Amino acid sequence: MTQPLDLPAEDVDFLISSHKVDGTPVRTRDGVALGAVSTFKIDRRTGQVTYVVLRIGGLLGIGQTFYPVPWSALTYDAENVGYVVSIDKRLLEGGPSFSGSTEPVFDRAYAGRVSSYYASVA
Amino acid sequence: MTQPLDLPAEDVDFLISSHKVDGTPVRTRDGVALGAVSTFKIDRRTGQVTYVVLRIGGLLGIGQTFYPVPWSALTYDAENVGYVVSIDKRLLEGGPSFSGSTEPVFDRAYAGRVSSYYASVA
Numbered sequence: 001m002t003q004p005l006d007l008p009a010e011d012v013d014f015l016i017s018s019h020k021v022d023g024t025p026v027r028t029r030d031g032v033a034l035g036a037v038s039t040f041k042i043d044r045r046t047g048q049v050t051y052v053v054l055r056i057g058g059l060l061g062i063g064q065t066f067y068p069v070p071w072s073a074l075t076y077d078a079e080n081v082g083y084v085v086s087i088d089k090r091l092l093e094g095g096p097s098f099s100g101s102t103e104p105v106f107d108r109a110y111a112g113r114v115s116s117y118y119a120s121v122a
Numbered sequence: 123m124t125q126p127l128d129l130p131a132e133d134v135d136f137l138i139s140s141h142k143v144d145g146t147p148v149r150t151r152d153g154v155a156l157g158a159v160s161t162f163k164i165d166r167r168t169g170q171v172t173y174v175v176l177r178i179g180g181l182l183g184i185g186q187t188f189y190p191v192p193w194s195a196l197t198y199d200a201e202n203v204g205y206v207v208s209i210d211k212r213l214l215e216g217g218p219s220f221s222g223s224t225e226p227v228f229d230r231a232y233a234g235r236v237s238s239y240y241a242s243v244a
Contacts, residue, residue: 014165014166014229014230014233015163015164015165015166015172015173015228015233016163016164016166017161017162017163017164017228018140018141018143018144018161018162018163018164019140019141019143019144019161021140021141021164022140022141039139039140039141040139040140040164040169041137041138041139041140042137042138042139042140042143042162042164042171043136043137044136044137044138044198044200045198047162047170047171047193047196048169048170048171049164049169049170049171050137051137053139071169074169076166076167078166106137106139107136108136111136111137
């Protein structure tokens with residue numbers, strides 16, 4: 001049903017380079033295509049990905065909406081070379097989001113908002 | 123002595139976006155400029171940065187050499203907005219490296235070579 005990306009062998013089931021994160025497919029638990037990873041937000045000190053910004057909708061990059069979610073909401077699906085997000089689509093749509101032209105400063109306050117929203121709906 | 127990069131407020135001491143990793147300054151323990159981060163290699167399942175590819179030397183991107191090192195060799199230096207690498211420069215130069223045109227497939231075997239080299243010289 002889903003086509004694996006044309007990724008180099010290095011990336012299929014082990015490591016991904018930071019500059020190749022964008023575009024990794026994201027699906028719902030039901031296997032429905034939801035969007036893609038836009039960026040990983042990485043803790044500079046620990047090297048742990050803490051949030052993932054998903055991009056959903058739009059055509060050819062125009063009209064996309066960006067949804068930051070906690071890393072813990074994603075599970076890697078090696079078979080389909082992508083992530084499964086454990087958040088219901090309607091919950092996601094009610095959560096923090098932004099468009100390409102209104103990207104917020106992703107500081108501790110904003111990160112706290114994202115964490116609080118998903119903690120309260122989990 | 124060192125100039126902080128012109129980074130947005132979000133990135134100075136908390137999170138960095140995966141597409142902004144490239145160019146983060148790397149210094150020796152003595153504070154000497156060594157090079158920069160080229161890419162983080164991130165474990166797809168855990169979201170943990172496992173290796174960091176450093177780029178050293180060259181002019182305007184030409185003639186650079188790339189050195190993969192374990193994440194554990196780097197410590198974040200908030201004051202200088204960069205990383206301090208705990209590996210002696212000569213050890214680094216004797217370790218696994220590649221040029222832009224000979225980038226290896228960063229599979230488990232290659233990662234194992236990197237880990238083994240630095241485990242044996244640590």
